[in-house]
Amino acid sequence: MSDEAPWLDDEEMAAWLPLIGLVMRLPGALDQSLRRDVGLSHFEYGVLVVLEHAEDQTMRMSDLAYLCNGSLSRLSHVARRLEKDGLLRRSACPTDGRSTLAALTDGGREVLKRAAPGHVRTVRSLIFDELSREEAKVLGDLAKRIVARIQAA
Amino acid sequence: MSDEAPWLDDEEMAAWLPLIGLVMRLPGALDQSLRRDVGLSHFEYGVLVVLEHAEDQTMRMSDLAYLCNGSLSRLSHVARRLEKDGLLRRSACPTDGRSTLAALTDGGREVLKRAAPGHVRTVRSLIFDELSREEAKVLGDLAKRIVARIQAA
DNA sequence: CTTCACTACTTGATACATCAAGCAACCCGA
DNA sequence: TCGGGTTGCTTGATGTATCAAGTAGTGAAG
Numbered sequence: 001m002s003d004e005a006p007w008l009d010d011e012e013m014a015a016w017l018p019l020i021g022l023v024m025r026l027p028g029a030l031d032q033s034l035r036r037d038v039g040l041s042h043f044e045y046g047v048l049v050v051l052e053h054a055e056d057q058t059m060r061m062s063d064l065a066y067l068c069n070g071s072l073s074r075l076s077h078v079a080r081r082l083e084k085d086g087l088l089r090r091s092a093c094p095t096d097g098r099s100t101l102a103a104l105t106d107g108g109r110e111v112l113k114r115a116a117p118g119h120v121r122t123v124r125s126l127i128f129d130e131l132s133r134e135e136a137k138v139l140g141d142l143a144k145r146i147v148a149r150i151q152a153a
Numbered sequence: 154m155s156d157e158a159p160w161l162d163d164e165e166m167a168a169w170l171p172l173i174g175l176v177m178r179l180p181g182a183l184d185q186s187l188r189r190d191v192g193l194s195h196f197e198y199g200v201l202v203v204l205e206h207a208e209d210q211t212m213r214m215s216d217l218a219y220l221c222n223g224s225l226s227r228l229s230h231v232a233r234r235l236e237k238d239g240l241l242r243r244s245a246c247p248t249d250g251r252s253t254l255a256a257l258t259d260g261g262r263e264v265l266k267r268a269a270p271g272h273v274r275t276v277r278s279l280i281f282d283e284l285s286r287e288e289a290k291v292l293g294d295l296a297k298r299i300v301a302r303i304q305a306a
Numbered sequence: 307c308t309t310c311a312c313t314a315c316t317t318g319a320t321a322c323a324t325c326a327a328g329c330a331a332c333c334c335g336a
Numbered sequence: 337t338c339g340g341g342t343t344g345c346t347t348g349a350t351g352t353a354t355c356a357a358g359t360a361g362t363g364a365a366g
Contacts, residue, residue, distance in 0.1 A: 007273055012281055015293030019280070020199070022296040023176045024222035025303045028354095041322085046173070062344060069177035074323060076346055081322095098331045098344040120160055126302050127172070128165055135295060140168030142284065142292045143175040149279050150178045181324095194352085215314060227353060229316055234352095251314040251361045313362075322353075332343075 026126070033122040038115040043070060044078055045115060048087060048108050057104040060093065064102055087111055179279070186275040191268040196223060197231055198268060201240060201261050210257040213246065217255055240264055 008016055030042040040048075050067045051057050059067075065075040079102055082088040087108035093099035104112075128136060161169055183195040193201075203220045204210050212220075218228040232255055235241040240261035246252035257265075281289060 007269065008276070008281075011286060012289065015289040015296075016276065016280070018293045018297035018300055021222050021300040023179045024196075025300060026176045029303045029306065031354095043177075043323095060344085069174050071324075072345065073325075073347090077323080080346090093344095096332075096344085100345060116160065123161070123169065126306065127169070127299060128161075130298050130302050131295065133164060136165065136168040138291060139295050140171045142288060143168075144171035145283050146280060147171055147174040147178055149283050150182045153182065153279065184324095196352095213314085224354075225315065226317090226355080230352075230354095233316090246314095249314080249362075253315065308366090310365085311363090313360100315359085315361100317356105317358080319356090320354085322351100324351080325349090326347105327349105328347080329345090330343100331345105333341085334339100336337100336339090 029126060030119075030122065034115060034119055037118040038111055040111070040115065043068065043074075044082060045112075045119065047075065047078060047082065047102075048104060048112050051088065051102060051104040052109070052112055057109075058101050061090075061100045061102055082108070182279060183272075183275065187268060187272055190271040191264055193264070193268065196221065196227075197235060198265075198272065200228065200231060200235065200255075201257060201265050204241065204255060204257040205262070205265055210262075211254050212256075214243075214253045214255055235261070 027042060034040050034042055034045050038045075046068050047064065050064060051059060061075060061079065062072055065072045068075065070078075079088060079090060083090055085107070086105060089103050089105050091101050091103065093101050131139065180195060187193050187195055187198050191198075199221050200217065203217060204212060214228060214232065215225055218225045221228065223231075232241060232243060236243055238260070239258060242256050242258050244254050244256065246254050284292065
């Protein structure tokens, strides 16, 4: 691993600064349009989207947290708010008393339907209108490898 | 711009999901090691680093905010905390009464010196140990173009 | 020289993320 | 079957981000 160089050289810096810019600015940009359109943060929206694609639109909290790139604690707080707003319902897991199952409600489906078009428009205009298909694929692959590193750490 | 397609296709999705994973997980990973080593968030650390490289280690708040990828309001709150801890000093700008100048203090320089080695080690182990020089350059270029889009919006 | 719009920044309220602690349920070996 | 360790989740406290509103300085038109 990382043989103790004192600092990043110019080439590394030229890659690092824009990457920092990206990870600091993209979440805010995504939040903004979703917040305006349907009053959800991007994380909340992501929770609902993941649920939407799950079997029976239902999933264990910890699996959901993992797929949403968040901690279980964060998800638990968010789930409480979403449940209060009727977008999601929690119930005890019948096969494991420790687990909680989160399920999408009709209200949640409805919100997703309202949110999707605007969100897709945002994502396209920020990412896929700028990048060729090949470039997008490269970006995804590089991102995937870095995420794997983060998870390993 | 963005001709109304209803949702992302499989290829786009395969790029989008890891990218989201990256922007959601990297900030936390960076925060963690800095918080442990010197009790600073990555944003706070970034503020000090930018100041360190500025002329006279001094900069107007709004320029600083821009370079740190944050809002002026966010920087203002952070600057208050950093000033309280003696890492930074604010003073009135002599040539424009509206502006505030932020300057790095000895304490700030000292903290940077303590924080840098561990931070560099983290960044290397997450990014530059994983990527070839060529890949890092590509990633930086793609990130830069997306950031430009975000700023334009 | 005054007014009006704009820029630079700060502040306070609210909402959110994070961390540590806690509580059950489960699992497994003795 | 009981004890200790682990897993899954929740909660409460604390700190931080965000938004809207406010203050004050500036520049420029009339």
